[in-house]
Amino acid sequence: MINKTVADAKVAVADVFSDSVLMLGGFGLSGIPENCIQALLEKDLSGLTCISNNAGVDDFGIGLMLKKKMVKKMISSYVGENAEFERQLLSGELEVELIPQGTLAERVRAGGAGIPAFFTPAGVGTEVADGKEIREFEGKLYLLERWLKADFAFVKAWKGDTAGNLIFKGTARNFNPMMAAAGRITIAEVEELVPAGELDPNAIHTPGIYVQRIFQGKDYEKRIEQRTVSKR
């Protein structure tokens, strides 16, 4: 089986270039590629377009890339609480494209699956529909939406093997599998890297064909945004 292992995050992101289009997995701060983001921060990059459901928080995740002014444009469904984000947006330094979450997921899925466009009901009658083709099917209105692809996709999995096969954990799966398929170069960081053949072929979430580079990450912080507990 093809071995896609690279030494670490630094090696994995070595050829990421300014003005490129990136996808970053995760929902909130859950399942984000922490190691790759750190390695990107250490490079001299600017003008990036980042496709990610959220934009991190002021001091973690994509928020750190915003602070370093590496990002020209965010494509997200919810940009949450992030003061620096807000400042850059209001000052015009940052461009933001907001997309319904399901449309975002499906556009990324379409990018990986070779579907250049599809119809979805989300956004009909709203400003999301502005300039888009609207068509009726079986009595209901739908918008035509286009695929999304990226120069580099960064995903974070729980376990992976040297062939690039990935298994995610809990709700940290979220956008990661679709982004893995939609990146021209997909870089996977995993908590545990095992030799090809050690993962159950029937339980793999992302087939290795979508992954060009894989490495075992370290020092995962896995920050929690809303720590909510019950007493019993």
Added chain:
Amino acid sequence: MINKTVADAKVAVADVFSDSVLMLGGFGLSGIPENCIQALLEKDLSGLTCISNNAGVDDFGIGLMLKKKMVKKMISSYVGENAEFERQLLSGELEVELIPQGTLAERVRAGGAGIPAFFTPAGVGTEVADGKEIREFEGKLYLLERWLKADFAFVKAWKGDTAGNLIFKGTARNFNPMMAAAGRITIAEVEELVPAGELDPNAIHTPGIYVQRIFQGKDYEKRIEQRTVSKR
């Protein structure tokens, strides 16, 4: 968790009606809903439209439904070797719509996912494109294809739980997961039915939300079409 268990195949198919649209999982004879097909054969049905990648063989699978003249129309990608099928097709008793396999898979997926139409490159420049909208995206031509849905979807899984969650085995997965999502009523037969909570939530292929009825099948024949062995 909602309990979707029914006693057996006979109960599961009780309300299937003539002239309805059925989806049947499987690739060749692998992963076909053997018990449900048997139960359908024992009902007095006619005028069915069957959506299935293949049409069985003369004496097994959907071939048996053809022999009983229950089927008005087959929607498939490959109808293979089946003498009775050929006879009915040539005599005009049976209508056949042939669809590229990937387009079939995606149309069924679209039916379950609420995507009424999408663009695909398969079939451009061929008779499959006749009468279909063709559009260029990024220099390449694509066809507009519509979703497929069914009144009843019949799927066969390896393991299932009472909440309808399913795990398939090997390449017997094939069309089953998409069809489970595209049926108004989806009936799952499984080799092993376990209480909800016994399957690993992270390893389930079909979420129970798509399944309306589930039962433990019996006497699986699992016929092999091309028994191919190596000596060593």
Added chain:
Amino acid sequence: MLNKDQIAQRIAKEVQNGQYINLGIGIPTLVANYIPDNLEVVLQSENGLLGIGPFPTEDKIDPDLINAGKQTITMAKGSVLFNSAESFAMIRGGHVHLTILGAMEVSETGDIANWKIPGKMVKGMGGAMDLVASAENIIVAMQHCSRDGKSKLLQKCSLPITGIRCVKKIVTDIAVLDILPEGGFKLIERAPGVSVEEIKEKTAGKLVVEGEIPEMKFD
């Protein structure tokens, strides 16, 4: 006038056995607390889980297990995990039976506005537009009026729309109302001690009152 918990409690009465339900952030999340134990329902979290359990005890917290509001959660027995495309395939494909969400405004034709206030920082629509465009049955939990006393049940929404002709029922702090297919808020129930007159005054859109309007009952 109902408090937030009472609104949630009233909405819980609409839940039926066997339903798959998506609960939005805010009051809708509270609905889970009032679903009767004898009903088997499954709660969806659109970030990739069917079968939300209670919040975890301190020792069970898992950063890899959160809901759409980014709160730490647990999984119910028989739950299943999946990716975001599959999650919205479920929603868009009409497999989720009931969606409960908050709103800033609802129009008498069932349009909803709940994602954007012009001039304020826009945070994004998240999954709201997919949910309202797809769900067969949408119940809105909201205050009948804004803090400065203006009705939020309007002839036409003034804020940017999240979805059109989608809301089926509204539970506010003073009333339960259905959206009529032909347009109009049909008054179904009054909050204890609230008069029909008061509801009329506080509803800017077309209010339809037929016969005696009962008071809500809480067990």
Added chain:
Amino acid sequence: MLNKDQIAQRIAKEVQNGQYINLGIGIPTLVANYIPDNLEVVLQSENGLLGIGPFPTEDKIDPDLINAGKQTITMAKGSVLFNSAESFAMIRGGHVHLTILGAMEVSETGDIANWKIPGKMVKGMGGAMDLVASAENIIVAMQHCSRDGKSKLLQKCSLPITGIRCVKKIVTDIAVLDILPEGGFKLIERAPGVSVEEIKEKTAGKLVVEGEIPEMKFD
């Protein structure tokens, strides 16, 4: 003239390290036998497997594990199973590097016909139309002429088309030819003992011959 195994053997030389490959039914399936051991490649079966292993021994036969030709197979180390939608997502999305398939006819512009003969029973296109419409690199394995001696390398296909402008290379029993971007079969190699003259005679479409044409070499 090459036999089927030799055609497969010649095609195997086109395989590069690290490729994901889809092999069609017939001669293409034989290519797997000639891929050098030092190359790491992964074979896709479009019914839901990446990592096809050798055929099973009698005791290892599993009816739940077949290839797209419905033959019983085994799984290679590091393989992964998936459903048909995911499988064709891979194909359509351009993730499979090399597709090798048979053909009844190929045109000088790279059109391929391999699924239907008018007047004969139609069995269906299976995954062929998806594969040819999607793959970046398609190699066709075929006989240069039909049994009655007619060329199958034509100016324009006479049979119903499977896909247009998609074939990149053809390996026949007498020659290796590239399809030129501007149209035309460019002769690359001759089968041992076959003359350029013979290839010219047997090619109905535009044949481009430049310089000396080497004989194929087999190790």
